[in-house]
Amino acid sequence: MLVFWQERLVLFAVPKTGTTAIEGFLAPRAAMILRNPPTIKHMQLTRYNRTINPLIENSGGEGFETLAVIREPVSWLSSWYRYRHREDLIGHANSTRGITFDHFVTEYLNDKPLPYAKVGKQASYVFDGDGKRETTLLSxxxxxxxxxxxxxxxxxxxxxxxxxxxxxEIETSLSPEIEARFRRERPLEFEAWEMAL
Structure with a gap:
């Protein structure tokens, strides 16, 4: 997460959306850099509203906009699946080796997914706990x-x-049945992407 004080902008670090490259380039320009640990770097909206936003406001910051980059949801999960298919993860609980993309998405949809499919939700960078959009800018x-x-x-x-x-680069095609279930069970994931420009 990067905070640009003068420009009144907060950039969320949504995983698997290219924000690592953006943050690496823009970090020297930022007033505040939240990089480590990953739970802080990838802070979601609710935690931001509870911790960082009050800090900004109590320091005289007004009119800040928040920006999140959102990826098409099936493509986003495909990127996670492929990322966790790497050689260096073989034998690790996060590895997707030996697991089909359909199985990965099915596991992701479980209330308590196994470690390899526990990747969070892009919608948690956009909507509050009641499903109300709070992030100002979506790209x-x-x-x-x-x-x-x-x-x-x-x-x-x-x-x-x-x-x-x-x-x-590996093949990741999702069956129509699993995609329909994904859209039905996680509508906010698709709604967030559809709202983005």
């Missing part, structure tokens, strides 16, 4: 040019991003 991962253009204008700087945390 689609698939619209990197639009995101960069917005950040360049808002921060008044040129941005050239490296590619980081690239997932291995």
């Amino acid at each position: 689609r991962y698939e619209n990197q040019d639009g995101l960069i253009e917005f950040l360049e204008q808002r921060l008044n700087m040129r941005i050239t991003l490296p590619r980081l945390n690239i997932s291995p």
